[in-house]
Amino acid sequence: MQHDAVTAPSAAAALSAPAVDARTVALTGVDLTIDRGEFVSLIGPSGCGKTTLIRAIADLEQPTTGSLKVNGTTPAQARRDRAYGYVFQAPALYAWRTVERNVTLPLEIMGFPAAERRERARRNLELVGLGEFARRFPWQLSGGMQQRASIARALSFEPALLLMDEPFGALDEITRDGLNVHLLGLWRQTGMTVVFVTHSIPEAVYLSTRIVVMSPRPGRITDIVDNDLPAQRPLDIRETPEFLAVAHRVRNALHAGQSYA
Amino acid sequence: MPDAVRRAAPIVTVLLALGVVWYGAAFALNHSAALAVVGSAAPLPVVVRAAWSLGRPLLPAPHQIVLTLIAGVFGESVTSPRSLVYHAAVTAETAAVGFLLALVLGVALAVAIVQTRVLDRSLMPWVIASQTIPVLAIAPMVVVVLGNIGLTGILPKALIAGWLSFFPITTAMVTGLRAPDRIAVDLLRTYDASRRDVFVKLRWPAAMGFLFAGVKVAATLALVGAIVAELPTGAQAGLGARLLAGSYYGQTLQIWAALAMASLLTLLAVGAAETAQRVLVARRGGRL
Numbered sequence: 367m368q369h370d371a372v373t374a375p376s377a378a379a380a381l382s383a384p385a386v387d388a389r390t391v392a393l394t395g396v397d398l399t400i401d402r403g404e405f406v407s408l409i410g411p412s413g414c415g416k417t418t419l420i421r422a423i424a425d426l427e428q429p430t431t432g433s434l435k436v437n438g439t440t441p442a443q444a445r446r447d448r449a450y451g452y453v454f455q456a457p458a459l460y461a462w463r464t465v466e467r468n469v470t471l472p473l474e475i476m477g478f479p480a481a482e483r484r485e486r487a488r489r490n491l492e493l494v495g496l497g498e499f500a501r502r503f504p505w506q507l508s509g510g511m512q513q514r515a516s517i518a519r520a521l522s523f524e525p526a527l528l529l530m531d532e533p534f535g536a537l538d539e540i541t542r543d544g545l546n547v548h549l550l551g552l553w554r555q556t557g558m559t560v561v562f563v564t565h566s567i568p569e570a571v572y573l574s575t576r577i578v579v580m581s582p583r584p585g586r587i588t589d590i591v592d593n594d595l596p597a598q599r600p601l602d603i604r605e606t607p608e609f610l611a612v613a614h615r616v617r618n619a620l621h622a623g624q625s626y627a
Numbered sequence: 628m629p630d631a632v633r634r635a636a637p638i639v640t641v642l643l644a645l646g647v648v649w650y651g652a653a654f655a656l657n658h659s660a661a662l663a664v665v666g667s668a669a670p671l672p673v674v675v676r677a678a679w680s681l682g683r684p685l686l687p688a689p690h691q692i693v694l695t696l697i698a699g700v701f702g703e704s705v706t707s708p709r710s711l712v713y714h715a716a717v718t719a720e721t722a723a724v725g726f727l728l729a730l731v732l733g734v735a736l737a738v739a740i741v742q743t744r745v746l747d748r749s750l751m752p753w754v755i756a757s758q759t760i761p762v763l764a765i766a767p768m769v770v771v772v773l774g775n776i777g778l779t780g781i782l783p784k785a786l787i788a789g790w791l792s793f794f795p796i797t798t799a800m801v802t803g804l805r806a807p808d809r810i811a812v813d814l815l816r817t818y819d820a821s822r823r824d825v826f827v828k829l830r831w832p833a834a835m836g837f838l839f840a841g842v843k844v845a846a847t848l849a850l851v852g853a854i855v856a857e858l859p860t861g862a863q864a865g866l867g868a869r870l871l872a873g874s875y876y877g878q879t880l881q882i883w884a885a886l887a888m889a890s891l892l893t894l895l896a897v898g899a900a901e902t903a904q905r906v907l908v909a910r911r912g913g914r915l
Contacts, residue, residue: 426813445819452817458810462832462911471828472818503912 393418393585396432398578402526405553405560407570408578409616410623415585416563420531423561424452436527448476450527451520455535457512459504459519465491466500469519476523490518493552510541514548521552528553530562534569543601546572550599567620568604571595571613579616581623589619649689654678656685683877695884708864711888717865719892721781722846722853725788726896729845732789733796734838740797741804741830742822751801758794762787762852767859784865788852792845799841803834839904846896854889866892 393415400406408416421427422434425441436444444450451472459468469490470483478486491497494514496507504512513533520528534542550573553560564570570577571593579589593612595603603609654675661678662669669677679688687695699711707713736754739746762769766787773783807829815825857867866885873882908914 424817426816445817448819450817452814454810454814456810458814460811460829460832461914462835464912475815475818475820475824475828503914505914506912 395586405575407562407574409570410580413582414580420563450529451525453520453530453533455532457516465502465515469522472523486522490522494518526558528560532563567613567616579619588623591615653686653688687880692883695880696887699884714866714869715888718853721784722788722849724785726849728789729793733793737797737800766855770859784856787856788849791852792848795841795844799837803837804830807833843900846900847893
Protein backbone atom coordinates (compact mmCIF):
# COMPACT_ATOMS: atom_id res chain seq x y z
CA MET A 367 0.00 0.00 0.00
CA GLN A 368 1.27 3.36 -0.99
CA HIS A 369 0.45 6.76 0.08
CA ASP A 370 1.70 9.77 -1.66
CA ALA A 371 0.12 12.83 -0.48
CA VAL A 372 1.88 16.06 0.16
CA THR A 373 5.17 16.69 -1.57
CA ALA A 374 6.74 14.19 -3.84
CA PRO A 375 5.52 11.62 -6.30
CA SER A 376 2.18 12.84 -7.47
CA ALA A 377 -0.66 11.16 -9.26
CA ALA A 378 1.14 8.49 -11.19
CA ALA A 379 3.51 7.53 -8.41
CA ALA A 380 2.45 4.04 -8.05
CA LEU A 381 1.25 1.70 -5.50
CA SER A 382 3.41 -1.02 -4.29
CA ALA A 383 2.67 -4.17 -2.45
CA PRO A 384 0.14 -5.38 0.06
CA ALA A 385 -0.28 -6.06 3.71
CA VAL A 386 -0.28 -3.64 6.50
CA ASP A 387 -0.64 -5.51 9.67
CA ALA A 388 -0.51 -5.39 13.40
CA ARG A 389 0.32 -8.66 15.08
CA THR A 390 -2.98 -10.45 14.43
CA VAL A 391 -3.19 -9.53 10.75
CA ALA A 392 -5.42 -6.56 11.19
CA LEU A 393 -5.03 -5.75 7.55
CA THR A 394 -4.09 -7.61 4.43
CA GLY A 395 -4.10 -6.96 0.73
CA VAL A 396 -4.25 -3.23 1.10
CA ASP A 397 -3.35 -1.53 -2.15
CA LEU A 398 -4.02 2.14 -2.21
CA THR A 399 -2.54 5.36 -3.49
CA ILE A 400 -3.71 8.66 -2.19
CA ASP A 401 -2.83 11.74 -4.19
CA ARG A 402 -1.92 15.07 -2.86
CA GLY A 403 -4.91 17.32 -2.25
CA GLU A 404 -7.38 14.46 -2.04
CA PHE A 405 -9.92 13.97 0.69
CA VAL A 406 -10.09 10.22 1.18
CA SER A 407 -12.40 8.53 3.64
CA LEU A 408 -11.83 5.06 5.00
CA ILE A 409 -15.15 3.50 5.85
CA GLY A 410 -16.11 0.10 7.14
CA PRO A 411 -17.52 -1.77 10.11
CA SER A 412 -15.62 -2.19 13.35
CA GLY A 413 -12.63 -4.47 13.02
CA CYS A 414 -12.05 -3.75 9.34
CA GLY A 415 -8.67 -2.23 10.13
CA LYS A 416 -9.38 1.34 9.10
CA THR A 417 -7.90 2.69 12.28
CA THR A 418 -4.94 0.34 11.93
CA LEU A 419 -4.39 1.61 8.42
CA ILE A 420 -4.42 5.27 9.39
CA ARG A 421 -2.21 4.53 12.40
CA ALA A 422 0.21 2.74 10.09
CA ILE A 423 0.32 5.79 7.84
CA ALA A 424 1.14 7.82 10.96
CA ASP A 425 3.82 5.33 12.05
CA LEU A 426 1.89 4.65 15.23
CA GLU A 427 1.66 1.03 14.07
CA GLN A 428 4.24 -0.86 12.03
CA PRO A 429 3.27 -3.03 9.08
CA THR A 430 4.80 -6.49 9.24
CA THR A 431 5.15 -6.84 5.49
CA GLY A 432 4.61 -4.80 2.41
CA SER A 433 5.59 -1.27 1.67
CA LEU A 434 4.01 1.91 2.78
CA LYS A 435 5.15 5.30 1.61
CA VAL A 436 4.13 8.67 2.91
CA ASN A 437 5.41 11.61 0.90
CA GLY A 438 7.61 9.17 -0.92
CA THR A 439 9.42 8.16 2.24
CA THR A 440 8.77 5.70 5.04
CA PRO A 441 6.05 6.58 7.55
CA ALA A 442 8.76 6.77 10.24
CA GLN A 443 10.66 9.34 8.23
CA ALA A 444 7.45 11.24 7.49
CA ARG A 445 6.70 11.29 11.19
CA ARG A 446 10.18 12.60 11.95
CA ASP A 447 9.65 15.23 9.25
CA ARG A 448 6.42 16.21 11.00
CA ALA A 449 4.69 15.73 7.69
CA TYR A 450 1.21 15.11 9.04
CA GLY A 451 -1.21 16.33 11.63
CA TYR A 452 -3.24 13.70 13.45
CA VAL A 453 -6.68 14.13 14.94
CA PHE A 454 -7.67 11.34 17.31
CA GLN A 455 -11.06 9.90 18.22
CA ALA A 456 -10.93 11.91 21.44
CA PRO A 457 -9.73 15.51 21.58
CA ALA A 458 -6.72 14.51 23.75
CA LEU A 459 -6.35 18.06 24.99
CA TYR A 460 -4.08 18.39 28.00
CA ALA A 461 -6.27 19.47 30.90
CA TRP A 462 -3.61 21.64 32.52
CA ARG A 463 -3.08 23.77 29.45
CA THR A 464 -5.37 26.48 28.18
CA VAL A 465 -6.88 25.97 24.76
CA GLU A 466 -4.25 28.30 23.35
CA ARG A 467 -1.39 26.42 24.96
CA ASN A 468 -2.81 23.14 23.74
CA VAL A 469 -2.61 24.49 20.23
CA THR A 470 0.95 25.69 20.75
CA LEU A 471 2.04 22.31 22.17
CA PRO A 472 3.34 20.91 18.85
CA LEU A 473 4.92 24.28 18.08
CA GLU A 474 6.83 24.22 21.38
CA ILE A 475 8.09 20.76 20.63
CA MET A 476 9.08 21.72 17.13
CA GLY A 477 10.93 24.77 18.38
CA PHE A 478 8.90 27.64 16.97
CA PRO A 479 9.70 31.00 18.59
CA ALA A 480 7.19 32.21 21.18
CA ALA A 481 5.76 35.09 19.15
CA GLU A 482 5.21 32.81 16.18
CA ARG A 483 3.53 30.23 18.42
CA ARG A 484 1.06 32.78 19.74
CA GLU A 485 0.35 34.11 16.29
CA ARG A 486 -0.29 30.64 14.89
CA ALA A 487 -2.48 29.68 17.82
CA ARG A 488 -4.53 32.81 17.31
CA ARG A 489 -4.86 32.20 13.57
CA ASN A 490 -5.78 28.54 13.84
CA LEU A 491 -8.23 29.02 16.68
CA GLU A 492 -9.82 31.75 14.59
CA LEU A 493 -9.96 29.25 11.72
CA VAL A 494 -11.96 26.73 13.74
CA GLY A 495 -14.12 29.44 15.29
CA LEU A 496 -12.60 29.34 18.76
CA GLY A 497 -10.88 32.72 18.72
CA GLU A 498 -12.60 33.85 21.90
CA PHE A 499 -11.85 30.68 23.81
CA ALA A 500 -8.06 30.79 23.74
CA ARG A 501 -7.77 31.42 27.48
CA ARG A 502 -10.29 28.80 28.52
CA PHE A 503 -9.37 25.38 29.78
CA PRO A 504 -10.50 22.29 27.88
CA TRP A 505 -13.11 21.25 30.43
CA GLN A 506 -14.83 24.59 29.97
CA LEU A 507 -15.54 23.71 26.33
CA SER A 508 -18.23 21.48 24.87
CA GLY A 509 -17.22 18.22 23.18
CA GLY A 510 -17.55 19.72 19.72
CA MET A 511 -15.45 22.73 20.68
CA GLN A 512 -12.80 20.48 22.18
CA GLN A 513 -12.56 18.51 18.96
CA ARG A 514 -12.29 21.77 17.01
CA ALA A 515 -9.46 22.83 19.30
CA SER A 516 -7.72 19.54 18.58
CA ILE A 517 -8.10 20.23 14.86
CA ALA A 518 -6.59 23.68 15.35
CA ARG A 519 -3.72 21.97 17.16
CA ALA A 520 -3.19 19.58 14.24
CA LEU A 521 -3.26 22.47 11.76
CA SER A 522 -0.97 24.73 13.78
CA PHE A 523 2.26 23.51 12.17
CA GLU A 524 0.67 23.50 8.73
CA PRO A 525 1.13 19.89 7.74
CA ALA A 526 0.23 19.12 4.15
CA LEU A 527 -1.40 15.90 5.28
CA LEU A 528 -4.14 15.63 7.87
CA LEU A 529 -4.96 12.22 9.31
CA MET A 530 -8.28 12.03 11.12
CA ASP A 531 -9.37 8.93 12.98
CA GLU A 532 -13.13 9.13 13.56
CA PRO A 533 -12.75 12.65 14.88
CA PHE A 534 -16.48 13.30 15.17
CA GLY A 535 -17.59 9.82 16.19
CA ALA A 536 -18.42 10.81 19.74
CA LEU A 537 -20.40 13.93 18.86
CA ASP A 538 -24.10 14.44 18.36
CA GLU A 539 -25.37 14.70 14.82
CA ILE A 540 -26.01 18.45 14.77
CA THR A 541 -22.54 19.25 16.09
CA ARG A 542 -21.14 16.78 13.65
CA ASP A 543 -22.89 18.40 10.67
CA GLY A 544 -21.49 21.75 11.68
CA LEU A 545 -17.97 20.35 11.98
CA ASN A 546 -18.28 18.59 8.63
CA VAL A 547 -19.15 21.86 6.90
CA HIS A 548 -16.27 23.46 8.73
CA LEU A 549 -13.79 20.76 7.83
CA LEU A 550 -14.75 20.85 4.17
CA GLY A 551 -14.20 24.60 4.16
CA LEU A 552 -10.79 24.16 5.81
CA TRP A 553 -9.80 21.54 3.31
CA ARG A 554 -10.72 23.74 0.33
CA GLN A 555 -8.97 26.70 1.93
CA THR A 556 -5.70 24.93 2.71
CA GLY A 557 -5.48 22.49 -0.14
CA MET A 558 -4.11 19.84 2.18
CA THR A 559 -4.56 16.11 1.82
CA VAL A 560 -6.99 14.53 4.26
CA VAL A 561 -7.33 10.90 5.21
CA PHE A 562 -10.48 10.49 7.24
CA VAL A 563 -11.71 7.41 9.10
CA THR A 564 -15.43 7.15 9.73
CA HIS A 565 -18.25 4.69 9.89
CA SER A 566 -20.88 7.11 8.80
CA ILE A 567 -21.83 6.81 5.13
CA PRO A 568 -23.33 10.32 4.81
CA GLU A 569 -20.26 11.80 6.45
CA ALA A 570 -17.91 9.96 4.10
CA VAL A 571 -19.91 10.92 1.02
CA TYR A 572 -20.34 14.51 2.11
CA LEU A 573 -16.63 15.07 2.75
CA SER A 574 -14.64 12.92 0.39
CA THR A 575 -13.30 12.92 -3.09
CA ARG A 576 -12.83 9.17 -2.76
CA ILE A 577 -14.27 6.64 -0.38
CA VAL A 578 -12.30 3.55 0.48
CA VAL A 579 -14.65 0.80 1.57
CA MET A 580 -13.16 -1.80 3.89
CA SER A 581 -14.40 -4.99 5.47
CA PRO A 582 -13.26 -7.13 8.37
CA ARG A 583 -11.83 -10.61 9.00
CA PRO A 584 -9.28 -10.06 7.65
CA GLY A 585 -9.30 -6.31 7.29
CA ARG A 586 -9.03 -5.37 3.64
CA ILE A 587 -10.15 -2.90 1.01
CA THR A 588 -13.19 -4.19 -0.86
CA ASP A 589 -13.97 -1.22 -3.04
CA ILE A 590 -12.98 2.34 -3.79
CA VAL A 591 -15.83 4.67 -4.72
CA ASP A 592 -15.03 7.86 -6.62
CA ASN A 593 -17.15 10.74 -5.52
CA ASP A 594 -17.81 13.28 -8.27
CA LEU A 595 -20.08 15.59 -6.34
CA PRO A 596 -19.19 19.26 -6.94
CA ALA A 597 -16.56 20.80 -4.70
CA GLN A 598 -19.07 23.26 -3.25
CA ARG A 599 -21.25 21.18 -0.96
CA PRO A 600 -23.93 22.81 1.12
CA LEU A 601 -25.33 20.49 3.78
CA ASP A 602 -28.59 19.97 1.88
CA ILE A 603 -26.66 18.36 -0.95
CA ARG A 604 -27.26 15.27 1.13
CA GLU A 605 -30.84 15.17 -0.09
CA THR A 606 -29.98 15.35 -3.79
CA PRO A 607 -30.27 12.24 -5.99
CA GLU A 608 -26.58 12.51 -6.93
CA PHE A 609 -25.56 12.36 -3.29
CA LEU A 610 -27.88 9.48 -2.57
CA ALA A 611 -26.54 7.62 -5.58
CA VAL A 612 -22.98 7.79 -4.24
CA ALA A 613 -24.18 6.83 -0.76
CA HIS A 614 -26.02 3.91 -2.33
CA ARG A 615 -22.85 2.70 -4.02
CA VAL A 616 -20.93 2.91 -0.77
CA ARG A 617 -23.65 1.03 1.08
CA ASN A 618 -23.69 -1.68 -1.58
CA ALA A 619 -19.93 -2.01 -1.39
CA LEU A 620 -20.14 -2.32 2.40
CA HIS A 621 -22.76 -5.04 2.11
CA ALA A 622 -20.81 -6.88 -0.54
CA GLY A 623 -17.83 -6.84 1.76
CA GLN A 624 -19.92 -8.24 4.58
CA SER A 625 -21.54 -11.04 2.59
CA TYR A 626 -18.37 -12.95 1.86
CA ALA A 627 -16.67 -12.07 5.10
CA MET B 628 -27.45 31.07 57.46
CA PRO B 629 -29.43 27.83 57.46
CA ASP B 630 -26.93 26.32 55.04
CA ALA B 631 -24.00 26.84 57.37
CA VAL B 632 -26.06 25.45 60.21
CA ARG B 633 -26.97 22.39 58.20
CA ARG B 634 -23.35 21.78 57.40
CA ALA B 635 -22.09 22.40 60.93
CA ALA B 636 -24.84 20.43 62.67
CA PRO B 637 -23.43 16.92 62.12
CA ILE B 638 -19.94 17.97 63.19
CA VAL B 639 -21.21 19.70 66.31
CA THR B 640 -23.38 16.70 67.16
CA VAL B 641 -20.46 14.31 66.93
CA LEU B 642 -18.30 16.71 68.93
CA LEU B 643 -20.93 16.95 71.67
CA ALA B 644 -21.36 13.18 71.81
CA LEU B 645 -17.61 12.78 72.00
CA GLY B 646 -17.47 15.33 74.82
CA VAL B 647 -20.16 13.53 76.81
CA VAL B 648 -18.39 10.19 76.43
CA TRP B 649 -15.03 11.75 77.30
CA TYR B 650 -16.26 13.51 80.43
CA GLY B 651 -18.05 10.35 81.46
CA ALA B 652 -14.94 8.27 80.96
CA ALA B 653 -12.82 10.85 82.77
CA PHE B 654 -15.15 10.64 85.73
CA ALA B 655 -15.19 6.85 85.75
CA LEU B 656 -11.42 6.49 85.45
CA ASN B 657 -10.53 9.23 87.93
CA HIS B 658 -13.27 8.36 90.37
CA SER B 659 -11.16 6.63 92.99
CA ALA B 660 -8.36 9.19 92.80
CA ALA B 661 -10.95 11.93 93.25
CA LEU B 662 -12.41 10.18 96.28
CA ALA B 663 -8.93 10.06 97.78
CA VAL B 664 -8.76 13.82 97.46
CA VAL B 665 -12.20 14.88 98.63
CA GLY B 666 -12.97 11.96 100.91
CA SER B 667 -15.47 9.18 100.39
CA ALA B 668 -18.25 11.10 102.12
CA ALA B 669 -18.20 14.00 99.71
CA PRO B 670 -21.37 14.66 97.71
CA LEU B 671 -21.41 13.61 94.10
CA PRO B 672 -20.98 17.07 92.48
CA VAL B 673 -17.85 17.61 94.52
CA VAL B 674 -16.47 14.22 93.51
CA VAL B 675 -17.27 14.94 89.88
CA ARG B 676 -15.55 18.32 89.97
CA ALA B 677 -12.52 16.74 91.65
CA ALA B 678 -12.39 13.93 89.08
CA TRP B 679 -12.27 16.51 86.31
CA SER B 680 -9.56 18.65 87.89
CA LEU B 681 -6.92 16.26 89.23
CA GLY B 682 -3.27 17.20 88.80
CA ARG B 683 -2.31 13.79 87.43
CA PRO B 684 -5.54 12.26 86.22
CA LEU B 685 -5.63 8.86 84.58
CA LEU B 686 -7.67 10.50 81.85
CA PRO B 687 -7.78 14.29 81.87
CA ALA B 688 -11.04 16.04 81.06
CA PRO B 689 -11.04 17.89 77.73
CA HIS B 690 -11.01 21.35 79.32
CA GLN B 691 -7.93 20.41 81.34
CA ILE B 692 -6.10 19.48 78.15
CA VAL B 693 -7.17 22.70 76.49
CA LEU B 694 -6.04 24.76 79.48
CA THR B 695 -2.68 22.96 79.66
CA LEU B 696 -2.28 23.44 75.94
CA ILE B 697 -3.05 27.15 76.17
CA ALA B 698 -0.70 27.54 79.13
CA GLY B 699 2.04 25.68 77.24
CA VAL B 700 1.57 27.75 74.10
CA PHE B 701 0.92 31.22 75.46
CA GLY B 702 2.07 31.01 79.07
CA GLU B 703 5.76 30.48 78.40
CA SER B 704 8.45 32.22 76.44
CA VAL B 705 8.85 30.36 73.16
CA THR B 706 12.51 29.69 73.92
CA SER B 707 11.71 28.03 77.21
CA PRO B 708 11.86 24.23 77.36
CA ARG B 709 8.48 24.43 79.09
CA SER B 710 6.93 26.01 76.02
CA LEU B 711 4.97 23.73 73.72
CA VAL B 712 5.74 26.10 70.87
CA TYR B 713 9.43 25.42 71.41
CA HIS B 714 8.95 21.65 71.33
CA ALA B 715 6.56 21.84 68.39
CA ALA B 716 9.10 23.90 66.47
CA VAL B 717 11.81 21.30 67.09
CA THR B 718 9.53 18.52 65.88
CA ALA B 719 8.29 20.55 62.94
CA GLU B 720 11.85 21.25 61.84
CA THR B 721 12.76 17.56 61.96
CA ALA B 722 9.57 16.63 60.12
CA ALA B 723 10.12 19.32 57.51
CA VAL B 724 13.67 18.20 56.77
CA GLY B 725 12.51 14.58 56.67
CA PHE B 726 9.61 15.47 54.41
CA LEU B 727 11.84 17.38 52.01
CA LEU B 728 14.22 14.43 51.90
CA ALA B 729 11.26 12.18 51.19
CA LEU B 730 9.90 14.50 48.54
CA VAL B 731 13.18 14.77 46.64
CA LEU B 732 14.09 11.10 46.99
CA GLY B 733 10.55 9.84 46.51
CA VAL B 734 10.02 11.80 43.32
CA ALA B 735 13.48 10.95 42.00
CA LEU B 736 12.83 7.28 42.68
CA ALA B 737 9.48 7.41 40.91
CA VAL B 738 11.00 9.13 37.90
CA ALA B 739 13.78 6.53 37.74
CA ILE B 740 11.27 3.71 38.03
CA VAL B 741 9.00 5.08 35.33
CA GLN B 742 11.76 6.05 32.93
CA THR B 743 13.71 2.81 32.97
CA ARG B 744 12.19 -0.61 32.78
CA VAL B 745 15.15 -2.28 34.46
CA LEU B 746 14.70 -0.09 37.52
CA ASP B 747 10.99 -0.78 37.54
CA ARG B 748 11.76 -4.46 38.00
CA SER B 749 14.73 -4.08 40.30
CA LEU B 750 13.82 -1.09 42.43
CA MET B 751 10.09 -1.32 43.00
CA PRO B 752 10.26 -4.53 45.06
CA TRP B 753 12.80 -2.87 47.35
CA VAL B 754 10.64 0.19 47.72
CA ILE B 755 7.80 -2.01 48.86
CA ALA B 756 10.06 -4.13 51.05
CA SER B 757 11.34 -0.97 52.72
CA GLN B 758 7.89 -0.38 54.10
CA THR B 759 7.62 -3.83 55.63
CA ILE B 760 10.37 -2.90 58.07
CA PRO B 761 8.68 -1.71 61.25
CA VAL B 762 10.56 1.59 61.36
CA LEU B 763 8.57 2.73 64.34
CA ALA B 764 9.87 -0.23 66.27
CA ILE B 765 13.51 0.11 65.29
CA ALA B 766 13.62 3.90 65.15
CA PRO B 767 15.28 4.22 68.57
CA MET B 768 17.92 1.73 67.50
CA VAL B 769 18.51 3.59 64.25
CA VAL B 770 19.00 6.83 66.12
CA VAL B 771 21.40 5.23 68.58
CA VAL B 772 23.41 3.47 65.85
CA LEU B 773 23.64 6.60 63.72
CA GLY B 774 24.62 8.55 66.82
CA ASN B 775 27.48 6.12 67.41
CA ILE B 776 28.90 6.74 63.96
CA GLY B 777 28.82 10.46 64.57
CA LEU B 778 25.48 11.31 63.05
CA THR B 779 23.71 13.33 65.67
CA GLY B 780 21.38 16.26 65.82
CA ILE B 781 18.54 16.63 63.38
CA LEU B 782 19.76 14.28 60.66
CA PRO B 783 19.09 10.84 62.19
CA LYS B 784 15.61 11.95 63.21
CA ALA B 785 14.94 13.46 59.80
CA LEU B 786 16.08 10.20 58.19
CA ILE B 787 13.43 8.27 60.08
CA ALA B 788 10.77 10.85 59.21
CA GLY B 789 11.88 10.66 55.58
CA TRP B 790 11.96 6.86 55.56
CA LEU B 791 8.35 6.76 56.69
CA SER B 792 7.11 9.39 54.30
CA PHE B 793 8.85 8.73 50.96
CA PHE B 794 6.69 5.70 50.16
CA PRO B 795 3.35 7.45 49.57
CA ILE B 796 5.14 10.01 47.45
CA THR B 797 6.89 7.40 45.33
CA THR B 798 3.78 5.29 44.77
CA ALA B 799 1.64 8.34 44.00
CA MET B 800 4.21 9.65 41.54
CA VAL B 801 4.71 6.28 39.84
CA THR B 802 0.94 6.09 39.34
CA GLY B 803 0.76 9.71 38.23
CA LEU B 804 3.63 9.53 35.76
CA ARG B 805 1.95 6.51 34.20
CA ALA B 806 -1.49 8.08 34.20
CA PRO B 807 -1.49 9.58 30.67
CA ASP B 808 -3.58 7.44 28.36
CA ARG B 809 -2.48 6.05 25.03
CA ILE B 810 -3.91 8.86 22.95
CA ALA B 811 -2.11 11.51 25.00
CA VAL B 812 1.17 9.65 24.46
CA ASP B 813 0.50 8.91 20.79
CA LEU B 814 -0.18 12.58 20.21
CA LEU B 815 3.36 13.47 21.21
CA ARG B 816 4.69 10.65 19.09
CA THR B 817 3.05 12.20 16.03
CA TYR B 818 5.12 15.32 16.78
CA ASP B 819 8.23 13.17 17.05
CA ALA B 820 8.65 14.51 20.58
CA SER B 821 11.78 13.54 22.51
CA ARG B 822 11.58 11.43 25.66
CA ARG B 823 12.38 14.56 27.56
CA ASP B 824 9.43 16.39 26.03
CA VAL B 825 7.11 13.49 26.77
CA PHE B 826 8.22 13.72 30.37
CA VAL B 827 8.19 17.49 30.76
CA LYS B 828 5.07 18.27 28.77
CA LEU B 829 2.94 15.26 29.56
CA ARG B 830 4.00 12.88 32.33
CA TRP B 831 5.14 15.42 34.88
CA PRO B 832 2.14 17.77 34.67
CA ALA B 833 -0.22 14.78 34.58
CA ALA B 834 1.33 13.46 37.80
CA MET B 835 0.79 16.62 39.85
CA GLY B 836 -2.71 15.73 41.00
CA PHE B 837 -1.44 12.37 42.20
CA LEU B 838 1.58 13.93 43.87
CA PHE B 839 -0.56 16.03 46.19
CA ALA B 840 -2.53 13.01 47.33
CA GLY B 841 0.81 11.42 48.29
CA VAL B 842 2.15 14.61 49.83
CA LYS B 843 -0.76 14.89 52.25
CA VAL B 844 -0.16 11.39 53.55
CA ALA B 845 3.60 11.92 53.61
CA ALA B 846 3.30 15.15 55.59
CA THR B 847 1.47 13.41 58.42
CA LEU B 848 3.83 10.44 58.33
CA ALA B 849 6.83 12.76 58.53
CA LEU B 850 5.46 14.17 61.77
CA VAL B 851 4.84 10.70 63.18
CA GLY B 852 8.38 9.76 62.20
CA ALA B 853 9.83 12.89 63.78
CA ILE B 854 8.01 12.30 67.06
CA VAL B 855 9.02 8.66 67.26
CA ALA B 856 12.62 9.55 66.46
CA GLU B 857 12.68 11.97 69.37
CA LEU B 858 11.83 9.31 71.90
CA PRO B 859 15.28 7.76 72.36
CA THR B 860 17.47 10.85 71.96
CA GLY B 861 17.70 11.54 75.65
CA ALA B 862 14.42 13.35 75.35
CA GLN B 863 15.64 16.88 75.49
CA ALA B 864 13.47 18.60 72.99
CA GLY B 865 10.55 17.98 70.67
CA LEU B 866 7.00 16.77 71.17
CA GLY B 867 8.26 13.19 71.32
CA ALA B 868 10.60 14.12 74.14
CA ARG B 869 7.73 15.87 75.86
CA LEU B 870 5.60 12.74 75.57
CA LEU B 871 8.38 10.62 76.98
CA ALA B 872 9.09 12.97 79.87
CA GLY B 873 5.40 13.13 80.61
CA SER B 874 5.14 9.39 80.86
CA TYR B 875 8.28 9.14 83.04
CA TYR B 876 6.78 11.45 85.58
CA GLY B 877 3.15 10.50 85.22
CA GLN B 878 2.31 13.92 83.87
CA THR B 879 -0.74 12.87 81.90
CA LEU B 880 -1.79 16.46 81.29
CA GLN B 881 1.58 17.13 79.70
CA ILE B 882 1.24 14.04 77.52
CA TRP B 883 -2.19 14.96 76.30
CA ALA B 884 -1.22 18.57 75.68
CA ALA B 885 1.74 17.39 73.62
CA LEU B 886 -0.56 15.03 71.70
CA ALA B 887 -2.98 17.83 71.03
CA MET B 888 -0.09 19.98 69.86
CA ALA B 889 1.02 17.19 67.51
CA SER B 890 -2.47 17.03 66.03
CA LEU B 891 -2.45 20.76 65.48
CA LEU B 892 0.92 20.47 63.75
CA THR B 893 -0.46 17.73 61.50
CA LEU B 894 -3.46 19.86 60.66
CA LEU B 895 -1.09 22.66 59.82
CA ALA B 896 1.01 20.39 57.57
CA VAL B 897 -1.98 19.02 55.73
CA GLY B 898 -3.37 22.52 55.44
CA ALA B 899 -0.11 23.70 53.90
CA ALA B 900 -0.21 20.84 51.39
CA GLU B 901 -3.81 21.68 50.57
CA THR B 902 -2.95 25.32 50.08
CA ALA B 903 -0.13 24.44 47.72
CA GLN B 904 -2.53 22.23 45.83
CA ARG B 905 -5.11 25.00 45.67
CA VAL B 906 -2.54 27.38 44.20
CA LEU B 907 -1.73 24.88 41.48
CA VAL B 908 -5.40 24.22 40.80
CA ALA B 909 -6.04 27.93 40.48
CA ARG B 910 -3.20 28.23 38.01
CA ARG B 911 -4.77 25.45 36.01
CA GLY B 912 -8.09 27.21 35.75
CA GLY B 913 -9.87 25.43 38.58
CA ARG B 914 -9.09 21.78 37.96
CA LEU B 915 -6.15 19.55 38.54
